[in-house]
Amino acid sequence: MIRAGIIGSTGYAGGELARLLLQREDVEVKWYGSRSYIDKKYASIYQNMFKLTDADCMDDNMKELAEQVDVVFTATPQGLCSALVNEEILSKVKIIDLSADFRIKDVEVYKQWYKLEHGSPEYIKEAVYGLPEINRAKLQRARLIANPGCFPTCSFLSVYPLVKEGIIDPNTLIIDAKSGTSGAGRGAKTDSLFCEVNENIKAYGVGVHRHTPEIEEQLSRAAGRPVTISFTPHLIPMNRGILVTAYASLAKDVTEEEVRAAYEKYYKDEYFVRLLDNGVFPQTRWVEGSNFADVNFKIDLRTKRVVMMGAIDNMVKGAAGQAIQNMNLMFGLPENTGLKQVPLFP
């Protein structure tokens, strides 16, 4: 039995972690951390779990947590996890951080985009970027995992094979992303009210969204040289889902078959990445509630560009599901344990 703790369990990502872990018989959630709701019944906050857990919300005491559990998920704003991590903690408990604290290797880039001092820069190097499709072996040995952002996960998986294989010029990459509203979190902000989001679409963070350097870092590694991209997220009136539409110029003459072969080279053995059939493009509804990432592409001969598309559920493969996938790796379990939910439709 794996004993797990969640810090930030009453946010949407924390709630999704709890929801997914409650369905497992080999994991027990021992600690539902939530500073805002201490001593309240967790199931009174997330009524969907009524009768399924009787636990109370707890505070953030990482030291105490490290004694009681085997793995801690931090589903908190940036800055919190990096302030709590130290050698004593890491010697006792595995940590999967869903915030951005350990995602970016260059701490100056982190400071510049997040406007925060980093609380424990000495652990950035050790932390493993939690995208199993590229870091599987390292993740199995990790003590500290930086769980990827929702947009970076979907963006990276959509374009990775073509960057890696040199099929596209990565510096021509334009990533136009669309996200459901759960990505904005459960905070009570006017901009997230039903009447503000419903019947509306908008771009936000144009040119300055914090997921940009995270995507660039991973793509630079794949390309073997520095990559700079355009990234624009949009807010969509739906609860869950991210769709990425990425555009890039072809770096060489290729056929549909060659491009498809590149995707297959990297994804054919990946349970969670589904390369769709020719002409079938990703839609968020086909992955909702699941850990799948659906990808596909279209070559446009008129413009010598390729359009790459990907869809994930931002709460699952974009957050809690991927965190659990990482946990499975850390504990030597089959990677899809507890993550075989068939997408919910309609």
Next chain:
Amino acid sequence: MIRAGIIGSTGYAGGELARLLLQREDVEVKWYGSRSYIDKKYASIYQNMFKLTDADCMDDNMKELAEQVDVVFTATPQGLCSALVNEEILSKVKIIDLSADFRIKDVEVYKQWYKLEHGSPEYIKEAVYGLPEINRAKLQRARLIANPGCFPTCSFLSVYPLVKEGIIDPNTLIIDAKSGTSGAGRGAKTDSLFCEVNENIKAYGVGVHRHTPEIEEQLSRAAGRPVTISFTPHLIPMNRGILVTAYASLAKDVTEEEVRAAYEKYYKDEYFVRLLDNGVFPQTRWVEGSNFADVNFKIDLRTKRVVMMGAIDNMVKGAAGQAIQNMNLMFGLPENTGLKQVPLFP
């Protein structure tokens, strides 16, 4: 391994059956019946199941099906299942009919509300009404189950204890129901278009909805005398969920505690019926994607009435989930096998 067949597998209820059964390791779906899509890949219709099944759609051949499977689900329009059932079929295979063909014991009432001749009235008596919370023992021995309608399931579970215990006068019952749009099916009708349903609410079938006699029959049985109710469904701009708000006059002076005790008497051991805490009322989001029915009530002393409320996912407890709950009973399995999904939120 239970071998299952689905007739009508490309409708929404059929798709939900496939989705739920695909997550089980003790059931294999051997037959995806769909007259409209014969020979097409099932996963090309329901792309959520891409890579999870490679099956083709098949026709409706019940005779052939009865040779190949242990249980057949008919998720079809009324009239089809009753035309296919006969002694030979029933001797070989268990049938769970999601249509209304076998729900109503009085065939004249069936004809009057459904405007159909019944194809096999000789089996109406044998068919068991598939609400496990009241017919568990009979269902375990059944060959033919009439899976309840979505509105009747939610309506009945919301009011049953108070009718049974004589706390309300059942002939004062007014049931105002609200349903997500998946209840209207996957047929291409103008009235079901996104732009017609979104940003709208309407009542429909006012005074003539076919689920009325089904609710009345079950309530009459509970009350021990004929019950006539008012029932009005409404269409809500959401995919899934039914909320029932039921009103009735109190038949005697009762306290909150006494009413609560009545609910607990019938539901305290029911896994799928959750009586919510005092003052917490059902919401469809807390049951979405699950087989739970959440219920609660409020006494209004000013009017000497009680308001009874219930919420289900119309695709799960209102259709496919309940059908699987019934299948579990038929095959001697724990009733909640494969049905422990925690509701999806948000």
Next chain:
Amino acid sequence: MIRAGIIGSTGYAGGELARLLLQREDVEVKWYGSRSYIDKKYASIYQNMFKLTDADCMDDNMKELAEQVDVVFTATPQGLCSALVNEEILSKVKIIDLSADFRIKDVEVYKQWYKLEHGSPEYIKEAVYGLPEINRAKLQRARLIANPGCFPTCSFLSVYPLVKEGIIDPNTLIIDAKSGTSGAGRGAKTDSLFCEVNENIKAYGVGVHRHTPEIEEQLSRAAGRPVTISFTPHLIPMNRGILVTAYASLAKDVTEEEVRAAYEKYYKDEYFVRLLDNGVFPQTRWVEGSNFADVNFKIDLRTKRVVMMGAIDNMVKGAAGQAIQNMNLMFGLPENTGLKQVPLFP
């Protein structure tokens, strides 16, 4: 030129007032009151009015306002208007209060349901309940108008003729109401977030909603005797619209034609109340963005009840549009001046 001021102009109802008044050439909004946004450009809060007004948000100074305008709309929480009204103010300016302060004649009932002391009970008697369909003559002479609540407007118009004509027993009235989310206001509350409202329906204020005594007072007047009703509102995942489904027992034998004649008796000359054709039931989409109230009914011979239905746009006929209809009456203008918008669909 009528000079108008709005206190509470940055709430949804205030925004709708501004939107509707900006389309008129005979009205000028001179004062956009909003304590939260003082000195900010009004059009930076409501970007839909960008380039259409250059005004800044102002404070709540009623004394100053009374010097500058002919009519003040108070679209504020309860308690504010009653605290600002006095003889000096009323001698200088007409007031249309969109809050509940002057709707209820019995100040004790107000205190009990609103948990507030009333700030100027001496004006309750003078204030005219602003439902033109029943109080037209008084409204033309009024200094102070209590603009009706959204649910009371829709509920009352749906059932009024049958109460007035004694066709139904008003004490059997059960009003099940459904509202779009703009009715919850623009305050940043978790319960109003997109992800909490979308894909959900819930009842709220069961048995205790403050619009109950307002509806009862108006129905009691119509019936000529005290009326007590059941009223339950529900929150619907849409921006605008209220649908009322009301149930009552028939007090006598009547035909469809007689009931229809009763509606026509009261509404045939009303521009804003549309009695729909036989068998066509109200839907909120058919009134969205307009000041119309669509009503119709269905007799249910099985239960000897009648189902009465009504639909309005809660922001227009349920708030700002009705307030302007009242303003038109106060200033001797044709009642539908500036209110002839054809409902927006889809």
Next chain:
Amino acid sequence: MIRAGIIGSTGYAGGELARLLLQREDVEVKWYGSRSYIDKKYASIYQNMFKLTDADCMDDNMKELAEQVDVVFTATPQGLCSALVNEEILSKVKIIDLSADFRIKDVEVYKQWYKLEHGSPEYIKEAVYGLPEINRAKLQRARLIANPGCFPTCSFLSVYPLVKEGIIDPNTLIIDAKSGTSGAGRGAKTDSLFCEVNENIKAYGVGVHRHTPEIEEQLSRAAGRPVTISFTPHLIPMNRGILVTAYASLAKDVTEEEVRAAYEKYYKDEYFVRLLDNGVFPQTRWVEGSNFADVNFKIDLRTKRVVMMGAIDNMVKGAAGQAIQNMNLMFGLPENTGLKQVPLFP
């Protein structure tokens, strides 16, 4: 009094034309053409206009129509208008075609993208592309207007000044567009059902959407040389609205002020094009129900690209509103007559 006829009046664009024209006192709709609903009351199809028009639906008889009206709007599938136009008709009546028949000057391009023979290629040259912001003078003298597509209107207005002024390299243009579902029309297709669109986002027509050559033709004219672009539309779960996010490489070093000045050069006197304040980006909710096009831009120095954004209501500026704007020009009326609706929010 302008007498107007609408062919295709029961589609969404036709319904919007009727809705907008019904609010005018200087226009009378004399002919509601609809082959599908001949002899039915128009207001029984569009119940929002109940009591506002008593007209019946008529057939498509252009010859008869030309005798009775001053202007005909054809809101029909491609191919119909071009088949009905001839010299006799054009000598009697002005025609505003909302289909694509006369938008593209090169009939071979039309054939290639629309897979149709053109019914009257001899009139393509005469037809004026109905974007008043660039063709105002010609439109005032036109007999036949090709009303622009919804995506081309929004795309073109978003990028035009920067193409015209040579600030961007037009062949680097990537236009990622997002549309509400009314753009898919009122036809009963499974793909347009509520449950298929709600909680989903998808790209469609990737690389092959028919609006591509229309955008390219207009941009080529603006650039003075052939322009080839990437264009990808997406379907959004909302009724109305188009948002365009366009990306292009800067052709020279420019400041924010210089780019802003370019927009102002072309739009400062345009009533319907609103260049938003610095840092405020277009959102569809701020233009809903209005004829406005909101535009803005953001320079990204990291990538030497500029992101250009625009929002319109696809039913108004993208179809019916722009058609009426064109009618106003044809009849010598102020261009915004009947089009001053303030956007509806929320």
